[in-house]
Amino acid sequence: xxxxxxxxxxxxxxxxxxxxxxxxxxxxxxxxxxxxxxxxxxxxxxxxxxxxxxxxxxxxxxxxxxxxxxxxxxxxxxxxxxxxxxxxxxxxxxxxxxxxxxxxxxxxxxxxxxxxxxxxxxxxxxxxxxxxxxxxxxxxxxxxxxxxxxxxxxxxxxxxxxxxxxxxxxxxxxxxxxxxxxxxxxxxxxxxxxxxxxxxxxxxxxxxxxxxxxxxxxxxxxxxxxxxxxxxxxxxxxxxxxxxxxxxxxxxxxxxxxxxxxxxxxxxxxxxxxxxxxxxxxxxxxxxxxxxxxxxxxxxxxxxxxxxxxxxxxxxxxx
Numbered sequence: 001x002x003x004x005x006x007x008x009x010x011x012x013x014x015x016x017x018x019x020x021x022x023x024x025x026x027x028x029x030x031x032x033x034x035x036x037x038x039x040x041x042x043x044x045x046x047x048x049x050x051x052x053x054x055x056x057x058x059x060x061x062x063x064x065x066x067x068x069x070x071x072x073x074x075x076x077x078x079x080x081x082x083x084x085x086x087x088x089x090x091x092x093x094x095x096x097x098x099x100x101x102x103x104x105x106x107x108x109x110x111x112x113x114x115x116x117x118x119x120x121x122x123x124x125x126x127x128x129x130x131x132x133x134x135x136x137x138x139x140x141x142x143x144x145x146x147x148x149x150x151x152x153x154x155x156x157x158x159x160x161x162x163x164x165x166x167x168x169x170x171x172x173x174x175x176x177x178x179x180x181x182x183x184x185x186x187x188x189x190x191x192x193x194x195x196x197x198x199x200x201x202x203x204x205x206x207x208x209x210x211x212x213x214x215x216x217x218x219x220x221x222x223x224x225x226x227x228x229x230x231x232x233x234x235x236x237x238x239x240x241x242x243x244x245x246x247x248x249x250x251x252x253x254x255x256x257x258x259x260x261x262x263x264x265x266x267x268x269x270x271x272x273x274x275x276x277x278x279x280x281x282x283x284x285x286x287x288x289x290x291x292x293x294x295x296x297x298x299x300x301x302x303x304x305x306x307x308x309x310x311x312x313x314x315x316x317x318x319x
Contacts, residue, residue: 005140012137012149016156019135025157028114028132029164032063037084039065040111042073044098046147047090047154054090054158061166070098074105083110090158091115092136092150094122103127116157118150188318193281194274196316197298197306198224204307205230208237208262212248215261219245224307226295229265234303238265241295271297274305282313 032039039058043051051067058065068077068087081087087106089099094117103124106113115128118136125131134157140148204222206215208229219227219242229238240261248256248264256264270293272281285293298306 009140009149009152012140013152013156015137016135016149016153020157021132024132025160025164028130029161029168031112031114031130032086032088032161032165033168035084035086035112037064037082037086037111038080039063040068040081040085040087041065041090042068042070042087042099042102043090044070044096046151047092047096050151050154050158051088051090053155054162057159057162058165061162062169062171063162063165070096070102073102078105078109081106081109081111085109085111087111087113089113089115089124089128090117090154091122091124092118092134092147092154094119094124096124099124100127116154118153188277188279191278191316191318192274193272193276193278193298193308194306196278196312197274197308198222198312199306202307203228203304205234205304206240206261207231208260208265210261211257212245212259212261212264213257216257224295224309226307227261227265228297228304228307229261230304236269236271236297236299236302236304237262238267239269239295239297240265269297271299272308274298274300278308278313278316279318281308282310282318285310285313 041051041055042048048069055065055067066080068080089103091099094115100123103113112130113128115122115124115131116134117125117131118134119125120131120133125133134150134153136150136153138144139146139150202222204218204224204227206218206227206229208231215227219240226239226241228236229240230236238261244264244266248259252259270284272284281296285296294310296308297304298308
């Protein structure tokens with residue numbers, strides 16, 4: 001039964017994608033983009049719930065919007081509506097009485113109106129300044145009554161509209177970060193390398209001429225899995241890792257302990273900036289799956305200022 005319903009829903013959603021007018025959608029994006037006031041969304045019943053969700057998506061992606069309950073609107077909340085606003089009414093049938101009764105008052109306030117319906121011949125579509133039809137073949141409900149496919153289509157279209165606005169307005173990730181200071185999204189788009197990296201005395205450092213036996217204590221106590229090999233001005237010369245230590249012992253035996261780091265290190269390792277997003281740093285570490293990187297030197301003007309470990313990224317909950 002479940003697989004049958006999955007196949008049906010896929011077919012109904014394919015119908016929506018195949019018949020949605022992209023040109024009308026483009027026109028609506030321009031209307032919303034050009035709005036000088038606030039985007040006001042409204043709907044009745046399940047369409048109202050969808051409108052509330054889309055409002056939240058608009059706001060979180062830096063499009064000024066709020067949800068207007070049609071019943072509360074005619075009992076005082078119309079005061080929110082101004083002449084520079086754009087009113088988006090969601091309704092499958094386009095015959096919701098509450099929206100039809102509200103529409104004349106929206107127009108009196110001077111706001112432009114848009115009907116987002118699945119019946120382009122409906123009174124709401126004809127009464128608004130602009131309308132777009134969201135094609136629905138039928139509801140997933142066996143009686144073709146309960147809003148199922150139609151609300152899925154409305155949600156898809158609302159998200160499409162929000163993302164199209166983000167792209168058309170070139171909203172930077174920093175702007176989104178301001179709207180999501182907490183939670184998983186907030187961490188992913190706001191945490192920088194400088195927030196997680198080892199700094200100052202926490203950084204395991206050595207010089208190119210140091211003997212391996214003399215820096216084993218630094219390698220062990222700093223617990224970073226590596227040593228950053230630097231010159232007297234802390235400019236990075238190379239990196240020596242736990243893996244390099246194992247390989248040196250396997251190849252040279254105990255005599256490797258007398259070797260200098262310049263002969264054992266990996267010269268010119270990859271590095272990152274302290275201002276890079278931690279998420280981007282993690283992607284840098286994962287660039288070559290055949291050569292996993294678990295530590296990354298952090299440089300500013302060619303000087304070592306930190307060390308970022310994959311362990312610190314994972315502990316921050318970015319993966």
